[in-house]
Amino acid sequence: MQYKRILLKLSGEALMGDRQYGIDPKRLSEYAKEIKEVVEKGIEVAIVIGGGNIFRGVAGASNGMDRVQGDHMGMLATCINGLALQSALEAEGIQTRLQTAIEIKEIAEPYIKRRANRHLEKGRVVIFGGGTGNPYFTTDTAAVLRAIEINADAILKGTRVDGIYNSDPEKNKDAIKFQSITFKEVIEKGLKVMDMTAFTLSEENKLPIIVFDMNKKGNFMKLVSGEKIGTIVDN
Template sequence: MTPKYKRVLLKLSGEALMGEQEYGISSHMINMFSRQIVELADLGIEVGVVIGGGNIFRGLSGEEQGIDRVTGDHMGMLATVINALALQNTIEKLGVQTRVQTGLEIPKVAEPFIKRKAQRHLEKGRVVIFGAGTGNPYFTTDTAAALRAMEIDADIVMKGTKVDGIFDKDPAKYADAKKYDTITYSEVIAQGLKVMDTAAISLCMDNDLPILVFDSLVDGNIKKAVFGEVIGTTVVK
């Protein structure tokens, strides 16, 4: 089989790293993601990863605790860096070189995001993990994923979730929820489907960058997505 995509941007949520835990990083989950990413890298597929921080801290929930939104968002960005370093460590133990690049400058921990450097790392077969979101408050890691995908000239944004694609209503609450195989950016926005935030969807729509929403908690699904097997939902023009 030939891979459908040569360069992908994989978006993983911080919550996906928790597994069955209430918070933190599950060794089982991070190993599962790392093994699949390494498999892709070994096949010559160039992989960039944007990772969330919701398993450690989420800016919006910080507001409920009386934390200023900007401060909370910066705390959330630092949480994503912790996850990025953990993912880097696990992937490198499996024999693939990685680089962590961050939207906030933390030179003793990671490289700052530089488009040309990121592209060069990918060309050399390194997995590039993008931490700290966009480096700006009020922007989610979904928006960071769309932005980084365009900056590295990725073929697609692959967003891993807990459900197998996009449904017309919450499948956890409604048994008759209907799954879409493909849907347009405009339909996602018009129907208010909580796939990615509106800024991320609009960014992809304006630049004709396809989005694949799939269940990342199923082992092997990342490779299936890259090889073009019919899983999840594709958002296109």
């Protein structure tokens, strides 16, 4: 196996499947199965999930809502997705713990780094909800922050695109995919991998980012086994 401990970043939108909003149970269960395969190989898996399928703070702000208020709603949305993912994983027989950056103790454990580490060592999947617990930060930043804190070997960003291209592959059919690229090149070429806060945090802490297509069956397993799937951003 290529990795011992990874942090998987999933977007909230991915959970929508073909829907316009909310959670598609079929997609959720497909993800749970993909994650199960990897956990059963003995890889320690932590997960950060976005909340955009339910609420986005930025969208709220553009409609006149106070940004901080909107971001708080977004943080709660990530907790809802975390609970959904926890249920789906448990239905597959995988032990999980949900830890949140904002305390909602009756529903989930508060985030405690040392406890998260113990859970991972015991083979439990740890889902981090509530983003960083602060407004004005994205769940990408939360993912990088938690990955660094738990000493993950890499952050695996599961998206619907199979890597990083020199232009948007959904708009330009001649777009060329990079198999690997450095942090510096991403900035020089003006490519968008994550928001700058998340990206520079990753660069400064030498945490590789791998962007891959999570919707293609078996991809996640192939990636952690060392196959060249997606695009790796490294120093």
